[in-house]
Amino acid sequence: MNLYVLTLSVLFTLSQQVPSSEKCTCELSHSQKVFPHDKLQTAEGNATDCNSRITPQKTLELESLLLGLERRLDQLHTDMSILEAEDDGQLYGVLSLYIIENEMTEIKLLLDKLNRTTLGHQDLTANTLLQLEDLKKDMDELQTFDSMQVVKGRQDNKHLKADLKDCRTAINSTVAPTHPTQGTCPHGHLLNITGPRVYTAGEYPGSYPFGAWGRDPEPEAGKESWYWLVMLTSSNIYAHYVRLYSSLSALIIGVSTPGNVQIHSSNPTTNTIQGPNVVLYGGALYYNCYNKDAVCRFNLTSKTVTTSQLPAGTRYNSKGNFCRLDECYSYTDLDLATDESGVWVIYTTTQDYGNLVLSKVEEGQQPTLGQTWHTSVFKQSVTNTFMACGILYATRYVSKSTEEIFYSFDTSTGKENFNLGILINKMSSNIQSLNYSPVDQMLYTYCDSKMVSYKVLFG
Template sequence: MMLCVIVPLWALLSITQQAPSQDTCVCEFENSETIFPHDKLSTAEDDASTCNSDVTPQQTLELEILLLGLKRRLPQLEADVSILEKEDDGDLYGVLSLRVAENELLEITQLFNRLNSTSLRYQRLTEGTTKQLEDLRAEMEEMAMFDTLQVVKRQQDNQRLRRDLDQCEHGLQPSIHPTRPPVRADCPHGHFMNVSGPRVYTAGEYPGSYMYGAWGRDPKPEVGKENWHWVVMLTSGNKFSNFVRRYTSLSSLIIGKSVPGNVQIHAANPTTNTIQGPNAVLYGEALYYNCYNQDAVCRFNLTAKTVTNLKLPKGTRYNSKSNFCHIDECYHFTDLDLLTDESGVWVVYTTPQNFGNLVLSKIEDGKALELGRTWRTSVYKQGVTNTFMVCGVLYATRYVDKTTEEIFYSFDTMTGVERFDIGVFINKMAPNIYSLNYSPADQMLHAYANANMVSYKVLFS
């Protein structure tokens, strides 16, 4: 009986040992990802190192030395030739002077030959380096596809963010600190030093609708209207307008709630004495602007609804013949620029007599408009994008790029001193600033830029 039980257990054990083990697992692994091209990365690193060694600051310095040599030698040669032409000493010293001039001319010729050969060598180097950089860029873009987790992309985004934050943090400082001008006795604020980052940035009541216009605060408001703001929008072809729109506060302007509404100059637009161009200003409850189709300033009294005209000197350019410009664009109908500061209203324009350079005149504002003292500057109007006045000093801006405008020039009406080294930069919120004006009511620069209203705080020392 016991034997019968043992035999089946043995048989069962034999069968179990012959069966395949359930603990053994065989898997086939196939990598579907493309193998990273380490050889290409190594080649790219070698090419980048070669570019760094081929293009050095010393090469630029070599060109500068050659150009400086020419700059110094040419005036000396001109002076020696001038002496030679004036000498009359029986050919004794004339021969010696001629020999000196010949030696100098030979040295200048050698400098020119070196400059030409150096320039050609650098030109070939530039062409070769450009081709290398293009190839490197293509290879790096191809290898960027292996960054499936986007680690490199996020590092680049972080670098850009850090750069933008750094620019924002240090944006209040000019790249080059300007030399301080003498303190003006009639300026209560001190030295004009800089411009802050944007304090106000709004599309207003009609976002994106009117590209050209102007806005700001009245420097000489009526009682009870100290916080009022005004806007002029060029509603006809971005060229003309027939009204000024008013807001009881900055908040009302931002949210687009105009309780006073429009103050209309004329029912038609455009017509006689309506607004032409974006460079209008409000001062003492009166709007000053370029009269439609005239070389004249109009003053529209917002209370009496009357218009007074001031004819500008004969030959004044108007009807978009002498605009503010930069290399890519001119701002149409900006022949006249009306400005305000602590002392009143000014006008900037051009005449053939001043060869297209800026002319500045004070507007004497009495019962009748009169043109007061006039100053002629040496800055060309079409090399300027905007002007504004602060404490009797005219400032001019120029276009740097889509994000930056530079205040580069000033003219002091008290001393007559011109400066081209101001070096204060404005961070733009839109590519083009079509009007720019300073209001002493709040020491703000009010800019109208591509249908947006932006303001900047003027910083004094």
């Protein structure tokens, strides 16, 4: 490069020294072709277009639909078995047929959506394949302008770095644990929420806007098909009994057997229920004790109550509620939850500055708090929480018809995710309680006096 500049300088100097009639000139010519910047911009635009149209979410959508169809067919088989067992030729048979009819309608809608999605993916694949072939030709042509092989050098460096990373990974690898960690899910990752599957006003339409319902993940023998219901019957804050139903059909039509199991004759009083976030597990009801920062456990068989004190500074008596933009849900300081491993309690403390705290409730003659985790999500930005496979999920209000599962905390790794983006199709504006049942992988919600359930898709 310096020699080239020097030559030009000498030629220019000589041309100034000789007479004008004897001036010499030199012509510079560039042997390389002009780089086609417009073609590069076109290739970049086509690549960006491909990235925007081919996303992991499209594959996830198809997987979710296939998983949903698989789960629906299994549920249809279960419903048919229930019909055969319960059919008395009268009310129960008609109700079971109605449930099966709804299931068949949902399967048809799911198949229609699956067909539309599959055809759309086929068209997208064909168009994208042609576009990629054209893009490859353009890139091969553009690479011929790389006379100094800069691109090739970068590609070689990239391969070398990848090989080096694999080598380091192999050296530092550790043996996998013999037993799965607490956050490991036998079903896979939570992919989507479908439904609603059940939507009913139950036995008392519109009477009790706050409450909870569901199934016992560890039922006593002979009670595997039972459902439970707790309604806040005093000031939308307190309750003193749990109501039992022998089947889903019985709950829908409002035939309660054996009826109410009473904690205390007075309401409210010591050790009765405060707030809607209650769960039933192993034949015992877990809930926020009346006027206490403690978890109560009411054994439905022995009719006894035992308590577990929460840490000092725990907010209670409607001082640490779930909230939406314009209001909070009263007396939701403590949220009890169940999953494959047992019972959990979600709360907040003054020393955690209002962020969610999660503790495992250990079984025993008296419940105790086990391991505790501290998160970085502010409780008043959350409308509800639930547990599944050792992972805490939090929801937030989007609109009157939509709730979003936006956050997760994995207890096995301590990792948080604030961008899940899983939507729930609501049947009412508010979800007063939300709990996951590992028995059937369903979400049971209580929404403005209505009982609604959703299917959780894993994979």
